Amino acid sequence: MLHSKEHFLNDVFLTLQKYIKQSAENDFVVKVSHPEKLKKILPALNEEGLNSEQVVDELKTILDHSVQTIHPMFLNQLFGGFDEAAWAGEIASSLLNPTMATFEIAPILTVIEKRLVNEILEMMGFERGEGIMVTGGSNSNLVAMLCARTEYSPSIRQTGFGHNRFRIYVSEEAHYSFDKAANITGIGTQNLIQVPANDQGEMIPEELERIIKADLNDGYTPIMVGATLGTTVMGAFDPLVKVAKICETYKIWFHVDAAWGGGALFSKSKRHLLKGIHLADSVTFDAHKTLGTPLITSFFLTKHAGILKDTNRGGGAEYLFHEYDNSEWDTGTYSLQCGRRADALKLWLLWRAHGTEGLIERTEHLLSLADFATKEISENSRFKLIHSHYLNVCFQVHARHDQENINAFTLRVRKALVKEGRALVNYAQRADGTIFFRLVLPNHQTQKSHISELLKIILETADRLDILNR
Ligand SMILES: Cc1ncc(COP(=O)(O)O)c(C=O)c1O
Numbered sequence: 001m002l003h004s005k006e007h008f009l010n011d012v013f014l015t016l017q018k019y020i021k022q023s024a025e026n027d028f029v030v031k032v033s034h035p036e037k038l039k040k041i042l043p044a045l046n047e048e049g050l051n052s053e054q055v056v057d058e059l060k061t062i063l064d065h066s067v068q069t070i071h072p073m074f075l076n077q078l079f080g081g082f083d084e085a086a087w088a089g090e091i092a093s094s095l096l097n098p099t100m101a102t103f104e105i106a107p108i109l110t111v112i113e114k115r116l117v118n119e120i121l122e123m124m125g126f127e128r129g130e131g132i133m134v135t136g137g138s139n140s141n142l143v144a145m146l147c148a149r150t151e152y153s154p155s156i157r158q159t160g161f162g163h164n165r166f167r168i169y170v171s172e173e174a175h176y177s178f179d180k181a182a183n184i185t186g187i188g189t190q191n192l193i194q195v196p197a198n199d200q201g202e203m204i205p206e207e208l209e210r211i212i213k214a215d216l217n218d219g220y221t222p223i224m225v226g227a228t229l230g231t232t233v234m235g236a237f238d239p240l241v242k243v244a245k246i247c248e249t250y251k252i253w254f255h256v257d258a259a260w261g262g263g264a265l266f267s268k269s270k271r272h273l274l275k276g277i278h279l280a281d282s283v284t285f286d287a288h289k290t291l292g293t294p295l296i297t298s299f300f301l302t303k304h305a306g307i308l309k310d311t312n313r314g315g316g317a318e319y320l321f322h323e324y325d326n327s328e329w330d331t332g333t334y335s336l337q338c339g340r341r342a343d344a345l346k347l348w349l350l351w352r353a354h355g356t357e358g359l360i361e362r363t364e365h366l367l368s369l370a371d372f373a374t375k376e377i378s379e380n381s382r383f384k385l386i387h388s389h390y391l392n393v394c395f396q397v398h399a400r401h402d403q404e405n406i407n408a409f410t411l412r413v414r415k416a417l418v419k420e421g422r423a424l425v426n427y428a429q430r431a432d433g434t435i436f437f438r439l440v441l442p443n444h445q446t447q448k449s450h451i452s453e454l455l456k457i458i459l460e461t462a463d464r465l466d467i468l469n470r
Pocket of ligand 1: 078135136137138139175177228230231232257259260286298
């Protein structure tokens with residue numbers, strides 16, 4: 001049982017503050033533990049509660065056994081780092097704990113969310129539209145598929161598919177969330193067609209058109225193309241203007257998954273990569289990927305005001321969505337969710353604290369890190385640069401004595417890196433079997449010195465494995 005709630009909260013905050021400070025300085029990002037060891041560290045749930053000190057001690061243990069995603073050497077995922085203002089928004093939204101379903105329960109937070117939606121729509125060049133925050137970029141891609149279905153046939157929501165044979169097109173480099181969405185929507189994963197990409201990972205529009213024509217001949221109904229801005233592995237940007245033209249010709253919903261590449265909206269040097277985004281019917285954008293808000297800060301945006309309601313309507317009128325003075329502000333009727341977190345607040349406070357210029361500076365910093373990493377890697381003969389674009393740098397490491405296949409060696413080095421825990425960078429594998437480090441740079445706390453240190457650690461690890469080999 002907690003004795004003094006005030007003391008307890010003080011201790012919790014001191015513990016978290018200490019974690020924030022130490023995490024930036026620790027010489028490890030992760031301490032790998034076996035699940036069985038972790039099970040032993042965590043005692044069984046007991047009949048009697050713990051006292052304040054014991055709860056705080058347990059919190060410390062959990063922090064200590066967690067991956068330090070706010071560490072500057074956490075470069076493993078498409079998010080990372082720590083921002084005080086965004087975190088203030090995060091903890092305040094869980095403290096306020098509203099549901100975004102109705103204006104009545106989340107008045108100022110609803111206004112904040114709508115302001116952010118409108119601001120981002122305007123930055124993307126949309127003259128009108130609407131949007132909603134969702135549980136992730138994956139969910140936003142799912143909502144896009146549902147809207148495309150509504151656009152094609154508003155009654156499918158009630159009647160089901162009947163004899164319709166829908167087809168959806170994404171590039172072979174697109175995120176796997178489209179597969180999940182094809183499953184959930186009932187369109188079927190075999191009707192999600194992967195369009196070939198070029199060497200740079202960009203969808204080939206001529207191939208897209210060829211496949212659509214063949215499908216039409218075979219009696220299928222193309223309902224959506226999902227282009228990607230910033231593919232997960234290669235950071236490629238599909239050619240939006242050409243894809244938009246094809247969608248216009250064949251009257252297909254044009255969705256753009258800008259979950260990762262949408263960060264270029266806040267860059268002066270790379271904003272041109274978003275050329276044509278205003279032609280999209282809908283867009284996915286994850287602010288948590290490059291701006292530094294905690295997970296999740298995701299948007300679904302569309303130029304078609306009203307489509308979200310048409311797609312998600314149904315239920316709740318008897319107890320939740322009442323007619324009242326401001327009920328036109330309720331967002332629950334737009335959403336797949338009933339309870340919905342106030343994710344807008346963390347982005348709002350971040351944006352207010354840094355201003356648009358501050359967010360642009362942050363993004364330019366990330367881009368400069370990617371340039372620096374690319375240069376360092378390409379100038380060192382121990383590395384082989386596979387591909388570099390936007391915030392993604394893909395590379396391999398050679399063994400000094402070259403007696404081992406570079407794919408297998410790169411994978412061994414990555415495994416050893418995780419065990420050591422001083423830095424965390426993920427790897428990816430291409431269909432042709434090429435295995436490489438996928439260095440991504442969304443963490444604004446990372447500096448050039450950290451990149452140099454990371455490359456040094458990779459080479460040290462490679463040398464150690466190399467010696468063991470001989
Ligand atoms: C291109 C792309 N789209 C969508 C997603 C899914 O985003 P989320 O993790 O927010 O669901 C990702 C995740 O990395 C991504 O890279």
